[in-house]
Amino acid sequence: MILYFSGTGNSQRAAVQMAEQLGDELVSINRQIKDGTAGTFTSERPWVFVMPTYSWRVPRLVEEWMEKARFEGSREAYFVLTCGGSVGNAAPYAAGLCGRIGLTFRGLAGVAMPENYLALGPTPSEEECRALMEAARPRIARLAEMVSAGKRFPAEPATMVGKLESGPVNPLFYRFYVHDKGFTVSDACISCGRCAARCPLNNIRYEGGRPVWQGSCTHCMACIGGCPTSAIEYKKVSQGRHRHYVMDDALCWGNEAAQ
Template sequence: MNKTEIYYFSGTGNSFVVARDIAEKIKGNLISIPSVMDNERITINADVIGIVFPVYYVGLTNIPLIVKQFVMKLDKISTKYIFAVCTYGGGFGSTLKILDEVIRSQNGRLAAGFGIQKPQNAFKKPFENKTKLYNNWKEKKLISIYEYVNAKNEGNFDSDGFFTRPIVTILELMMKSHFLKPFFLKSMNRTTGFPNGSDLTIEEIISLMDRSYHTDEKCIGCSTCSKVCPVHNIKIVDNKPVWQHHCENCLACIKWCSQKAIHGYGELPRGYHHPDVKISDMWRND
């Protein structure tokens, strides 16, 4: 296999595990997307590039803001074999198609894309069988992605399951509609604390949603939340976290706080993170 680099973004570990397992199997380098974002442009020497990330806000953005920015920085990718894996809790809709469009804007193209269902980390999902989802990845999906990518096959754009597909398609259309989009934006906007009528873009709203985050008396000032924040969005001031308003909504701070002291948008289910991930795996090194 040619030289491979696997770039990932992850808040609660689902995408990290997927990226780590693929990198191990393919014998590629595992690199966190935030760790390369200080570069103005990013030139990748590997012939094969993997991009692994969670699906956010199907119908609104689909892709985390930082992942889109990462792709927009990629240089000289026209001859690269690029594949992507998105992890999702319910359905990923046109996420891979949207990613392909962003890659094409940089003169590359997505050769293959895969959606991997994982536990929903943003809310408690009834009847979710987490063990089945974890096993399905290890026993089936990892091997099929490895074989597909190792052979440098092209054209796969995994889609949502037979029953989920129509629901997610309708959801995406609803989110994009002139009637419902403003409704969704307004309800998200409420968490920013700005007046409902303000005309912030969806990207601005996402960045500002940390204005709803606050701690209770259980906070012990350990700074774990600051260390796991992939985008340096938390400063510790007087032993308390202070959010800096360039949030990705990844929920890492809320879910990795051992004291369950952080409240705000997306705090349920409390403490979810992938069981095979250690907190040190999520630590930023820079």
């Protein structure tokens, strides 16, 4: 079973490709988290968890969801983390998560895809994003082949920088940087409601026809990346930058986010 979490579509694209190649079932973790559903899942095939790298680890909200969900059948778990740069030293933390929920860790692999983190810095152009997504396909295909063959993802040596990023930097990054205080909305807003429909934490509500953030944010960038009129900004960092959004909303959320 392929279970994925995705903010703007990179990880969804990787998960869809793996599901098609493996002929396996695809499940949106986004929808599970948004609906407040932990759920019980059953698969005789290995579990493949696909998601973006958040502060050089598995996203905290996904980790919390996995600790509440039940996984029956196969005990083998693979992790595929999309990233704009590095996955740091995420593997030992994913292995620890597997230990806590009774799964056997079969490795973690990073897949370089377009940077979408508008709250942090530069993002690639649309043309560069297309090239990066296409370049990622052979890597994803190789990972699917390893899962199909029952091979463990090869471990990559962690650098000292990676250990720092995934270690002490991770909680500090969440504490001081991952919040929604920087989001603003301009008069270009058309009150379409898509940002609220796409928010996995139900953190956006509308007041006077405008989105208002409620203080519980994971920086998935779905709201700003997918805004059809580019009305949402994050401080001054996002101004003039390309918004990468390739999510199939109907596949991820159902029809309400795809209107």
